[in-house]
Amino acid sequence: MSVIGVGVCLGLSLWVGDAVALPDPERMEPRHITQLQLTDQPETAIDWLLDAVEEQPKTAESFILAYPDLTAEQQLQIQEIYARYDRDLQIAVDAYLQSVNLLTNLVSPETANEAIAYVRSEVLANEQVVHDLLFQRTMAIRAILPVEQRTPLNQLLRSLLNLGTPIEASTFPFDLIGQPAASVTDQLLEQGWNLSVQTPRTLFFDKEGQMLDLIINGDRQVAEVQLTP
Helix, strand or coil, rough: CCCCCCCCCCCCCHHHHHHCCCCCHHHCCCHHHHHHHCCCCCCCCHHHHHHHHHHHHCHHHHHHHHHCCCCCCHHHHHHHHHHHHHHHHHHHHHHHHHHHHHHHHCCCCCCCCHHHHHHHHHHHHHHHHHHHHHHHHHHHHHHHCCHHHCCHHHHHHHHHCCCCCCCCCCCHHCCCCCCCCHHHHHHHHHHCCCEEEEEEEEEEEEECCCEEEECCCCCCEEEEEECCC
């Protein structure tokens, strides 16, 4: 995998503030200069991560400013969520940048394939950690917003997941996950499904030859779904 240039550092430093600020090369010790020897590369498969990072509000305050309809309680919750993930994200971004720099410096004619492959796997692993933390933070915020407040956040989530424009296709039955089992049952019955088997942790429905299996968790919400045509 090709690696990106100095835009990596610039893009991520914008998001984490001073945590990954670029130092003045004139004042750096020689052992640190190697970490800045990045060259511009064509767009690569990991550019989606940088794009997603740049579109995420880097502070709780910037997020709150983009949501004028938030209640005081919601604003406080968002500040707490950002604070909860701040340290782990800084550590993850630092590890990601270090591995990208290392891979950039390793890709030379004399480097063994095994070394390049090993460090590439480190880059991918560190990239995934950053992505997962951003996803977890976004979902934590989403959990405190009612449906009518989620539209702007939905765009951030789509960017983070590298999703394009929604296609016209049914999300059933996966959109049932997380919903109360009782309301799902009422909804399915209204749609013509027959409840054939019911246990404390499972609901089996059938309709015109189709079978729908639902697994219910301890909170009486749908946890897993399987639709058999």
